[in-house]
Amino acid sequence: MPEEADVVVIGGGIAGLITARELGRGSLRVLVLEARDRLGGRVWTDHRMGRDLEIGGTWLHWVQPHVWAEITRYGLAVTRGPRPEEAYWLAGDDLRRGTLESFMDLIDPGMRRLLAGTMRWIPRPDDPLSAPDLAEVDRFSVQDKLDELGLSEEEYRANEAAWVGHFNAPLQEGAFTGALRWTAATAGSWHLMHEASAVFRLTHGTRSLVSAIVADTRAEIRTSTEVRRIEHTAEGAVVTTAGGERISARRIVVTLPQNIIGDLDVSPPLCAEKRAASQEKTASQGVKAWIRVRGPIKPFFAYSSADHPLSVVRTEYLGDDDAVLVAFGADARRISPDDREAVAAALRVWRDDLEVLEVTGHDWMADPHSRETWLMQRPNQLTRYHRAQQRPEGVLHFASSDHANVWAGFIDGAIESGLRVARELTTELGASR
Ligand SMILES: Cc1cc2nc3c(=O)[nH]c(=O)nc-3n(C[C@H](O)[C@H](O)[C@H](O)COP(=O)(O)OP(=O)(O)OC[C@H]3O[C@@H](n4cnc5c(N)ncnc54)[C@H](O)[C@@H]3O)c2cc1C
Structure with missing residues (x-):
């Protein structure tokens, strides 16, 4: 029985x-x-590189009502990574350097235009199918919609890399409605959407x-x-x-x-x-990599483009003599987060002055119990x-x-x-x- x-x-x-x-x-x-x-x-907190690292899901925010209720219920502590003091991005083959604010100003016009129809298409994010004609826009990829904007090369690459960070996927495979849903969840503010998805994490x-x-x-x-x-x-x-x-x-x-x-x-x-x-x-098929570099360094943020194996990297922990960076790329087949040489080469797109000490991650795409990262x-x-x-x-x-x-x-x-x-x-x- x-x-x-x-x-x-x-x-x-x-x-x-x-x-x-x-x-x-x-x-x-x-x-x-x-x-x-x-x-x-x-979600998987694992002790690696001398720290408790999030191998999977990490960031959360008070505009996310269900997770914040759990934080309140259990009295969980919340913290954030160091504020970036420098930002790097690409304009064609040239490397640009500025502040995080200057990078945000660069992508702002593209973001606003791309997301202008957010509340028209997703008026109620708690009922994402509430627009009766949603299928008209659901057939487009986020790449289709970026391409329509006629952005300069520098703005295009910067916007593209930011979206690869969000989608963890080649942008021609990710639904434009995914970008709309995230932004609708923050009442149309792309800045808040960006913060909600990538800044605050649980201290423990x-x-x-x-x-x-x-x-x-x-x-x-x-x-x-x-x-x-x-x-x-x-x-x-x-x-x-x-x-x-x-x-x-x-x-x-x-x-x-x-x-x-x-x-x-x-x-x-x-x-x-x-x-x-x-x-x-799902469209998401990317990679998340942790990279320990020799320090001290100034905390930084860097974006490349969708063509690079790592499109986004930033400092998540600062030690006295080291720092730990977290990076994302669109396609797990293009780079293994455990391959130190490949990760170091990907990082050199922005920084050839950093010494990579250790790398780690998890191949969620090959993991038989997930075969995906986060849904897009x-x-x-x-x-x-x-x-x-x-x-x-x-x-x-x-x-x-x-x-x-x-x-x-x-x-x-x-x-x-x-x-x-x-x-x-x-x-x-x-x-x-
Ligand atoms: C790299 C990465 C980064 C992410 N970053 C963020 C982030 O910053 N913020 C955020 O909010 N979210 C993030 N996410 C997404 C978030 O982690 C997930 O959406 C969420 O944890 C999914 O929870 P779930 O219970 O729906 O699915 P899962 O966590 O996938 O749970 C399904 C469970 O079923 C088990 N299972 C599978 N097959 C079987 C079987 N046959 N029998 C028994 N058990 C089985 C699995 O082992 C698993 O434990 C990230 C995810 C990844 C992978």
């Missing part, structure tokens, strides 16, 4: 842990099955958030337990793990990222839209798949940052989706608190 639970949550990332915490408050038996030997999923790492949620849950959590198969009927479902255990439940919550959910053996199969989105893949959709995916990705299928429910409404692709979105699914299930199962 299979083991029994009321709800099985597949995945112990933020979406799964939030769902389990909320559902576990009543009398339900809730079981979380996590494939990896650690919790957190795409995302690990402190994960630990606080886990300490606050009555659900049972099992790591190193990969789910391979789900068989479901109108009455319930049975999941089978890689180790051959079978667990039956009244409801299942699936929290797998878009790029791997289609690989799960589900009988009867998931709807065509969920499978199509998974097969098409391809053109048409929002209008074609968003609603279907959220929609329950019989006893199966779906939570993931990848199909959150407001801050999809962020830690905030994972919490939003976990809360939504927990509410759906609490209503359905009549759980008492």
Whole structure:
């Protein structure tokens, strides 16, 4: 006989842990099955280079309502990296040097023009499909829209690099609506959007958030337990793990990222839209690299262009005799974050005076439990798949940052989706608190 639970949550990332915490408050038996030997999923604080580094998700902000509520609830400390004192960017083959403010002034006209229609197309970011004619703009890539602006070479490259930093993808593959959704979430201000996505982080790492949620849950959590198969009927479902255990439940919550959910053996199969989105893949396919250099240095920020393996780099930690930089590139196949020579060569585009001591990162694209970084959709995916990705299928429910409404692709979105699914299930199962 299979083991029994009321709800099985597949995945112990933020979406799964939030769902389990909320559902576990009543009398339900809730079981979380996590494939990896650690919790957190795409948030992962790991001790490397003598510091606790965020290998995955990092930055958060008070304009992100769900994550900020968790920060308030658990009293988590928030900090920021050093303020950049210098900025570097490219104009053709020339290297420009200035302040962060001068770089922001350079990209401001392009950003404003690109994003002018934000509130027209995404009037309610909490309901991203509320514009009835959204499909008209969802077919464009962010590259299509940048190309229409007729920017000078210097402005174009600078804007492009800034968007690669946000999209973690080649810009011709990223949906323009992704840029609109991020900006709509900050009421049309690209400056605030930029700050919300790249400045403030948890002082004790995302690990402190994960630990606080886990300490606050009555659900049972099992790591190193990969789910391979789900068989479901109108009455319930049975999941089978890689180790051959079978667990039956009244409801299942699936929290797998878009790029791997289609690989799960589900009988009867998931709807065509969920499978199509998974097969098409997200646009995001990039790399995040940590680089330790000899110090002391002045904190700096640098942008190149989409053609470079690393498009954005900046100082995140300053030591007495070293500094740690964080960098992003559009395509994980073009550079390995563990290849010191390649990373040092990419850095020389801006700085040939820095001595690279160590590099590290994680190949999220090759990781079988994610195969993506943070969600950025391809053109048409929002209008074609968003609603279907959220929609329950019989006893199966779906939570993931990848199909959150407001801050999809962020830690905030994972919490939003976990809360939504927990509410759906609490209503359905009549759980008492
Ligand atoms: C490099 C990088 C940088 C990022 N930067 C930021 C940032 O600065 N700010 C921000 O807000 N967000 C950022 N993000 C995004 C953010 O981390 C994610 O959107 C969020 O953590 C996703 O949470 P989730 O629970 O929806 O998915 P996941 O964290 O992917 O959770 C899914 C879980 O399911 C597990 N799983 C998969 N398959 C199975 C299976 N078959 N059986 C059992 N378990 C399974 C996985 O191991 C994982 O734990 C970043 C992400 C990456 C990768």
